[in-house]
Amino acid sequence: MSSQQKQILYNPVLQENFSPQDRAAQAWMVILGYILLTVVCYFTGAATMLRLVFPATSLLVGLFLYFRHPILYIGFTWWIWFLTPLVARLVDYRVGWDPTRQILIAPYLVVFVTIGTFIKYLPSSVRQGGLPFLLAFIGVFYGFLVGLIYNAPVPVARGLLDWLSPIIFAFHLFMNWRDYPTYREQMQRVFLWCVLITGAYGVYQFVVAPEWDRYWLIESKMFTSSGDPEPFGMRVWSTLHSVGPFGSVMQAGLLLLFTRTGFLIFPASAVGYLSFLLAQARTNWGGWLLGVIMILGSVKAKIQMRLITIIVVMAICVVPLTTIEPISEVVATRLETFSNLENDTSFKDRSGSYDRNLSIALSNVLGNGLGNIWKVNEKTGQIEVFVIDSGVLDMFFTLGWAGAIFYLGGLILTIINVSKYKEGRFDSFVSAARAIGISGCFQLVIGSGMLSVAGMILWGFLAMSMAAHKYYQQQSNLQYLIIKYPGSIPQIGNSN
Secondary structure, eight states, X not given: OOSSSOOOEEETTTTEEEOHHHHHHHHHHHHHHHHHXXXXXXXXXXXXXXXXXXXXXXXXXXXXXXXXXXXXXXXXXXXXXHHHHHHHHHHHHHHOOOTTOGGGGHHHHHHGGGHHHHHHHHHXXXXXXXXXXHHXXXXXXXXXXXXXXXXXXXXXXXXXXXXXXXXXXXXXXXXXGGGHHHHHXXXXXXXXXXXXXXXXXXXXXXXXXXXXXXXXXXXXXXXXXXXXXXXXXXXXXXXXXXXXXXXXXXXXXXXXXXXXXXXXXXXXXXHHHHHHHXXXXXXXXXXXXXXXXXXXXXXXXXXXXXXXXXXXXXXXXXXXXXXXXXXXXXXXXXXXXGGGGGXXXXXXXXXXXXXXXXXXXXXXXXXXXXXXXXXXXXXXXXXXXXXXXXXXXXXHHHHHHHXXXXXXXXXXXXXXXXXXXXXXXTOHHHHHHHHHHHHHHHGGGTSOTTSHHHHHXXXXXXXXXXXXXXXXXXXXXXXXXXXXXXXXXXXXXXXX
C-alpha cells in the first residue's frame, strides 16, 4: 500500500467501511481530553470524584471509539486494563482507602461495549465458527441465573462482569477477522509498549516501593502474598492489581515480543523479563516456557532460527541484570522452590485445596451460581464462602456440571480447532497467539485464569488465532477465484 493510499477497514457493527487515517485525529483528541480530565481532577482537589468520573468517562470514550475508530478501541481497552489499578492506588493514596474498589469497574464497562457485536452477530456466527463463544455464553448465563436465585444481586453482577467480559471481547475480535492484519498489528504494538512501560515501572516498584503501592499493600492486607511493603521486599505487580494479573499480562507480552522486530524490542525485553522474574509468579514462568516450546514447534525452520537468535540476545540482555544483589537472591530463592515443592507453602496450600474440594466440586451438578463460591467446613460441617485458586474447581463450584459442560465445551472446542491451524507455519503471530491461549488453559489447573484480565488474554488470543484462520481462508479462496476467472476479480462482500 502506497503512503498516499488510504487504508480502508470494515466496521461490522455499523456495517460500513471507514478510513482509520481520516478519523485518527478526532479519536486522539477524545483520548487526550479524557487523560487531561483525569489529571486535572487528580491534581485540583477533585480526586474523590474520579471514583465515579473515571469509570463513566472511560465508558464514554470506549463507546465513541467502538463506533468511530474500532482499531483504537482495541488499544484503549487493553490500556484501561493495564493502568486502571494504578489509577485506583493513586486515588486511594490521595483521598483515603476505598474498600468498595468501585473505580476498578472501568475496564469492565469498556469491554461491555462489545455486547453490541455479541448480540448482533452471535446467532449468525455459529455457521462461521462462532459456536465456542455460544457454548461458553450459555454456561455463564446459566451460572448467572442460578446466582440470582441463591446469591445477592451485587456479587452476581460482579461475577457476570468477570466471566462474560473475556467472552464477548474475544467474540468481537473474531468477528473482525476481515481486518485481521490491522488488528494483529495493533495487538503487537500495544503489548510491546505494555512490556516496556509496565516492566520499567515494575523494576521501579521493586527498588523504590512507591508510597501509593505500599499504602495499597498494607490496606488490602495483600502483604502475605505480595511481599513486604518496603524497597526490595515486594513481589512485583507493576501497574496491575496484583501479582497474578501482572504475571499473565507479562507472560503474553513477552511471548508476543518474538513476533516483532525493531529497536524497542531490546529495552522492552530487559525490563520485561526482569520484572517478570521479580514478580516470582512461578505459574506464569511455566506458562511462558510452555508457550516458547509451542511456538518453536509450530513455525518453519527459518523462523525457528530467528526466534532462537532473539532468545539468545534477550538472555544476554537480562541474565547480567539478575546477578545484581538483591535481585539475584530473590530470583534464586524462588527458583529453588521448584526442586523442593513438597515443602513449599503455596504448593501445599493448592494441593490441600484440591484434596479437600475436588470431590465436592465434581459432585456439584447444579452449581452455586455467580457471586459466591462455597466450601464445607470440615470441623463444623457448615457451608462457608471462600476464594478458590483453581480455575477447574471454580468452574464446577460456580457453574456446576450443568453450566461447566457448556463452558468447558466451548473452551475445548476452541483449543481443538486452533491446534489444527497451519497458518502458524508462516505467521508467527498466529503461533504466538495460539501458544498464549493454550498455555493459559493449562494454567487453569492452578488459577482462575478465565476471569478478569487473565481471561481477556486467554480468550482474546484464541479468538485472534481463529480470526487469522478465517482471514487466510478467504485469501486462499480469493486467489483460487482469480485463477479460475482470470481478468475478473469477484467482489467479496463485507457482510458478516
